[in-house]
Structure formats: C-alpha cells, structure tokens
Amino acid sequence: MMDVRGLVKEYGSTVAVADISFQVRPGEVVGLLGPNGAGKSTTLRVLTGYLPPTGGSVTLDGVDILENPMETRRRVGYLSETNPLYESLNVWETLRLFAQLRIPDKLTASARIDEVARQCSLVDVMHKDVGELSKGYRQRLGLALAILHDPDILILDEPTSALDPHQQQEVRDLIFRLKEKKTVLLSTHILPEAQRLCDRILILHQGRIAAEGTLDQLRQRLSGNGTLYVRFKGPAEALKSRLTAMNGVKTVQRQDEEEPGCPGFELTVETDIRVDLNGLAAEMGCPLLELRRPTAALDEIFRQVTRTP
Amino acid sequence: MTWTRALWVARKEWKETFNSPMPYIVLVLFFLLSGWFFTGSLLLEGKASLDGFFGPLPLILSIFMPALTLRLFAEEFKSGTIEMLGTLPLTDADIVGGKFAAALAVWSVGVLLSLYYLLLLVVIGPPDVGQMAAGYAGLFFLGGFFSSLGLFGSSLTRSPVVAFLWGFLLCFSFYLVGPASNYVPGLTGQILSFLSVDRHFENFLKGVVDSRDVLFFVSGTGMALAGTWVRLRAWRSR
Structure with missing residues (x-):
C-alpha cells in the first residue's frame, strides 16, 4: 500500500503541492484529476522518488521511499x-537496454521483452528507430518500459494526452488490461478516461485535494445527500401538495413531465423519507415510477471543485 | 556508486554516442590535426619521438573533449530523458560515474588509434619506450581531466551548444593559465602555473611520472565530477 502523508513540494516560493494525504491500496486504480498546474505531475514525480519532497512522507508497504529510493524504483x-x-535507439535496443538494468537474469529478461x-x-516495430515511431507507438513503448520489470505499482502521468482518439482508446484498453494485475495511480484531465478506468478519484486543485472518493461518492457529495428525484403516475397538483405536506420534506420542485400523466419532482429532504414515499404512492393509488438521487456528471463535479473563487 | 549500475549507464552512453555522427567527426578531425603535428615533427626535425603528437594535445583536447562530452547531460535535460533516468534504480553517482566512464571509453578509442604513430616509430627507429609510456599515461590523465570538465560543462545547461562552450571555456582556462603565468609575478603567478595543465603534462612528456602531477589531474577530475553530481541534484530540486 502506498501511504502519502502531509506531502508538500515547493519550488522556491511557489507551492506546487500543499499538504496532501491519501492512500493507494493494492489492486486499486486511483485517478489524479485536476486542471493544468494543479500539482498532479509534481505529486507523481515525488511518488516515483525522482523529486525530493519539501515536507511530509511517502511510504510503500511501510518503507519510506526517501530512505529507500532504490527499493521504490524497483517496485x-x-x-x-x-x-x-532515447531517439537514436530502436525499440528492441531500448527494451533490451532497460531489461539489462531491471532484470538481472538474461533468460527472464529476454522472455519478458x-x-x-x-x-x-x-512486435511489428521492434527494429524501428524510436525517433521514427508515431505518437501512439511511442506511448506504447513508454508503457512497455514502465511494466517491463513487472512492478507492483504503475504511475502513469497523463498516459493518453496528445494522442488521437483511436490511439487514446488503444492505450486505455492496455491500461484496462493491466489494472487486473497492478496497483495503478494515473493522472489525467480526460474525464471519461477516469470514469472508465478508476476505482477512486482524487481531484487536485491549487496543490490541495479538493475532493476524493469513488465516482458515486463524489456525485453524492456534490449533488447533496439531501436531494431526491421522484416520479409518480398520477395527478401532478395533488401529488405536489401531499409531498409538500410530508414530514422531513423542505422543498418540492416540479420537474419536466417526461411522459404525460407521470410528473417528476425534485425534493429537498431533511430525513430519509424513501419508505414514506412508497407509503404515499400506495395511499394515493399513484404508482411510484422512479426514485433516485440526482447525479452530477464527472465533468460537472470537476468544474465545481476546481472553480477558482 | 555501484559498478554494475554505472557500467549500465556507460553502455547506454556508448551506444548512443556511436549511433550519432559526432564521435566519428571528432575522431577524424583529431587525427587529421594530430597527424599533421606528428608528421611535421617526424619529417622536419627527424626525431623518432611522439613529441610532435603529444605537445599540442592540451590545446587540441580543450576543443575536442568538450565536443565529445557536450551531449552527455545537456541532451538528457533538453529531451527530458533525465526524468526517466532518475526513476530507474540508479543513484546520481551511478549516472555521473557511468557517463564519465563512457567519455573515457570514447577517448580511449582515440588513444588506441594513436598507437598507429607508435608503430610507425618502432619501424623507423628505436623510440624511447619509457618516455612514450609516460606520455601515454599523461594523455590518459589529461583526457580524464578534460572529460570531467566537459561533463561538468554539460551539466550546466540544457543546450548542447552552450555545453560545448562551457566545456571549452573550462578546459581552455586550465590551458591558458600556463602561458599567462609567465607574465604574472609572485604568488599569483605560482598559483596560475600550478593550475596549468600544460605544465603538469610536460613532465609526463619528459618521461617523468611525478606524484604531484598525478595528484593534480586526479583531484581536478574528482572535483569536476563532484561538481557535476551537485549540479545533477540541483537540477532535480529545481
């Protein structure tokens, strides 16, 4: 497990990462989201051991990455x-060169390549110079180098940026296959990518964690626990007046009627009234067609939490 | 520093260096120039010695060594590969040591090829083997010192051209202080004379391997490498 506590990274007087804490559990895919300059890349660079943090600690299964940088880089x-x-090498030379450092046993290294x-x-571009590769192939080679030594943890900084939609899909499919075996921490500002790949999302804004949780948790948090959407089959006005009179209901707002005779309402509630709503439906003879918490899309969540005041 | 890891860095640099035209151009130019001085000495003075080859080397190498080392760090900084290198299981000392070893290895190719002059001398007349062996030892130390200065120059910038200029400025300064010391009296003159690579190299050419000269080159190389290591760490913390 990767445990990040009170991580701070300053460049001179500029604070890039300001006291963030989070954990990445084994087998989890965590997405780091945030606008440009939010501190995503800096955070990831610290976690790889490349940049020394200004403050805080990062441990990998209890081992401090600053005290054991070699161990971190191996894992x-x-x-x-x-x-x-390295542009002047070809794909095979690049993979072999990195395998020579990462994998001591030659036979294992060869099989792993x-x-x-x-x-x-x-396979089709093994003898092509890296300088001649398309962006998609370059990205695949970058990923191949990242997984060459079969690491426990993969840290991917915007793995699909600057790729066309086809190439993005290819790289996403590859990560999707990898996530079955690895713990992955990836940064992106492509929200559908985070939605598809990540178990949990951290939204960074101005060097701080602005929101954290699963997509559902974030949606709930931003939609508010106190909001319900409900739709019945029955007379709109009668239903609205009974809903307004119910205990625990603060406000009732009529929504668009998707089907004739089936009005929808958005309720602001103080308590859990879902059972009572079933009772009301039975009492009035108006079947309950829909009951849910209204959800915000990830891009809406992102806009809300990264809004600069 | 671990030798196996530093060796990996050296191997990478060797492969990259010889995949580019730079070392071939530098080595050919080096042989054109040194061959000119060698044959001049051989034919005009009729001496069966390598003095003509060795003599101008401090000046020639102050141009050629920075040309061989200019890309070692500057190119990594420019292309961003230093980040990839910094996340591999390598220490900064492995990286600096490996790159220095690669520069020395490339320079060794030049030194090995120059054995051709030695073979010519053996055929022409009986050369002073002791003097030549000392000269080659001096060549090794001089090449090492200038490689480390070139490496340090390369660590100062992300532009290979500026890296070359830094390397040349540093190497040439250690050459220039020799002639300059002739015109500066007193302690300052003595210090400048002590810092002159030419003066220390000259002793090797006389066939004298003096521990003070060896110490000068070894400590100078060590300081330049330590400076490079400090620059690498500073680059990461930017």
Missing part, C-alpha cells in the same frame, strides 16, 4: 507525461 513503473525516449512487446503490440 514502481513510471510513464512520465512527456514520455521522453517478448511478453511486453506482445502486450503493448510492439
């Missing part, structure tokens, strides 16, 4: 945002 696979590669080349669909 973590990292794909940086810019995905820099074949495996990641297949996994990342690099």
Whole structure:
C-alpha cells in the first residue's frame, strides 16, 4: 500500500503541492484529476522518488521511499507525461537496454521483452528507430518500459494526452488490461478516461485535494445527500401538495413531465423519507415510477471543485 | 556508486554516442590535426619521438573533449530523458560515474588509434619506450581531466551548444593559465602555473611520472565530477 502523508513540494516560493494525504491500496486504480498546474505531475514525480519532497512522507508497504529510493524504483513503473525516449535507439535496443538494468537474469529478461512487446503490440516495430515511431507507438513503448520489470505499482502521468482518439482508446484498453494485475495511480484531465478506468478519484486543485472518493461518492457529495428525484403516475397538483405536506420534506420542485400523466419532482429532504414515499404512492393509488438521487456528471463535479473563487 | 549500475549507464552512453555522427567527426578531425603535428615533427626535425603528437594535445583536447562530452547531460535535460533516468534504480553517482566512464571509453578509442604513430616509430627507429609510456599515461590523465570538465560543462545547461562552450571555456582556462603565468609575478603567478595543465603534462612528456602531477589531474577530475553530481541534484530540486 502506498501511504502519502502531509506531502508538500515547493519550488522556491511557489507551492506546487500543499499538504496532501491519501492512500493507494493494492489492486486499486486511483485517478489524479485536476486542471493544468494543479500539482498532479509534481505529486507523481515525488511518488516515483525522482523529486525530493519539501515536507511530509511517502511510504510503500511501510518503507519510506526517501530512505529507500532504490527499493521504490524497483517496485514502481513510471510513464512520465512527456514520455521522453532515447531517439537514436530502436525499440528492441531500448527494451533490451532497460531489461539489462531491471532484470538481472538474461533468460527472464529476454522472455519478458517478448511478453511486453506482445502486450503493448510492439512486435511489428521492434527494429524501428524510436525517433521514427508515431505518437501512439511511442506511448506504447513508454508503457512497455514502465511494466517491463513487472512492478507492483504503475504511475502513469497523463498516459493518453496528445494522442488521437483511436490511439487514446488503444492505450486505455492496455491500461484496462493491466489494472487486473497492478496497483495503478494515473493522472489525467480526460474525464471519461477516469470514469472508465478508476476505482477512486482524487481531484487536485491549487496543490490541495479538493475532493476524493469513488465516482458515486463524489456525485453524492456534490449533488447533496439531501436531494431526491421522484416520479409518480398520477395527478401532478395533488401529488405536489401531499409531498409538500410530508414530514422531513423542505422543498418540492416540479420537474419536466417526461411522459404525460407521470410528473417528476425534485425534493429537498431533511430525513430519509424513501419508505414514506412508497407509503404515499400506495395511499394515493399513484404508482411510484422512479426514485433516485440526482447525479452530477464527472465533468460537472470537476468544474465545481476546481472553480477558482 | 555501484559498478554494475554505472557500467549500465556507460553502455547506454556508448551506444548512443556511436549511433550519432559526432564521435566519428571528432575522431577524424583529431587525427587529421594530430597527424599533421606528428608528421611535421617526424619529417622536419627527424626525431623518432611522439613529441610532435603529444605537445599540442592540451590545446587540441580543450576543443575536442568538450565536443565529445557536450551531449552527455545537456541532451538528457533538453529531451527530458533525465526524468526517466532518475526513476530507474540508479543513484546520481551511478549516472555521473557511468557517463564519465563512457567519455573515457570514447577517448580511449582515440588513444588506441594513436598507437598507429607508435608503430610507425618502432619501424623507423628505436623510440624511447619509457618516455612514450609516460606520455601515454599523461594523455590518459589529461583526457580524464578534460572529460570531467566537459561533463561538468554539460551539466550546466540544457543546450548542447552552450555545453560545448562551457566545456571549452573550462578546459581552455586550465590551458591558458600556463602561458599567462609567465607574465604574472609572485604568488599569483605560482598559483596560475600550478593550475596549468600544460605544465603538469610536460613532465609526463619528459618521461617523468611525478606524484604531484598525478595528484593534480586526479583531484581536478574528482572535483569536476563532484561538481557535476551537485549540479545533477540541483537540477532535480529545481
């Protein structure tokens, strides 16, 4: 488990990351979301051991990454945002070079190169110079290098940025396959990507965690626990007056009628009245067609929590 | 620093260096120039010695060594690969040591090729083997010192051109202080003379391997490498 506590990173007088704490549990895929300059890349660079933090601590299964940087680098696979590669080498040379450092046993290294080349669909370009690769292939090579040593934790900084939609989909599919076996921490500002890939989301804003939780939790939090959407089959006015009179209901707002004779209402409530609503439906002979908490889309959540005052 | 890890860095640099045209151009130019001085000395003075080859080397190498080392850090900073390197299981000392070893290895190719001059001398007449061995030892120390200065120059910037200029400025300064010391009296003159690579290299050419000269080159190389290590750490913390 990766445990980040009170992490601070300052560049001179600029605070890039201001006291953030979170955990990434084994097998979890956590998405780091935030606008440009929110501190995502800096946070990830600290977690890989590349940047020393100004304050706070990061432990990996209880081992401090600052005290044991080599251990961290062995257990973590990292794909940086810019995905820099050695242009003068070809794909095979690049994979072999990194395998020589990462995997001591030559036979294992060779087998692993074949495996990641297949996994990342690099087999057809193995003898092509890195400088001649398309962006999609470069990204696949970056991912192949990140997973070459079979790390426990994958840290991916905007893995699909600057790719066309087809290439984005290919890389997402690859990450989707990897998430079955790895703990993944990825940063992105492509919200559907986070929605599809992540078990949990952290939204960073101005170096702080502005919101954290599963997508459902974030939706609930921002939609408010005290809001319900309800739709009955029956007379709108009679239903509205009975709803207004119910205990625990603060406000009732009529919504658009999607089907004739089936009015919808948004209720602001103080207590859990879901059972009472069933009772009301039975009492009035108006079947309850729909009952849910209204949900905010991830982009709406993102806009709300990263709004600069 | 762990040797196996530093060796990995050196291997990477070696591969990258020889995948680019730079070392071939530098080595060919080096041989054109040093060959000119060697044959000049051989034919005009009729001496079966390597003095003509060794003599101008401090000046020649102050240009050629920065050309061989200019990309070692500047290119990593410019392309961002330093971040990838910094997240591999390597310490900063492994990276600096490996890059220095690669620069020395490339320089060794030049030194090995220069054995051609030695073979010519063996055929022409009986050369002074002791003097030449000392000269080659001096060449090794001089190459190492200038490599480390070039490496330090490369760690100061993300532009390979500026890295070359830094390297040249540093190497040439250690050459220039020699002639300059002739015109500066007193302690300052003595200090400048002590800092002159030419003066220390000259002793090797006379066939004298003096521990003071060895210490000068070794400590100078060590300080330049330590400076490079400090620059690398500072680069990360920016």
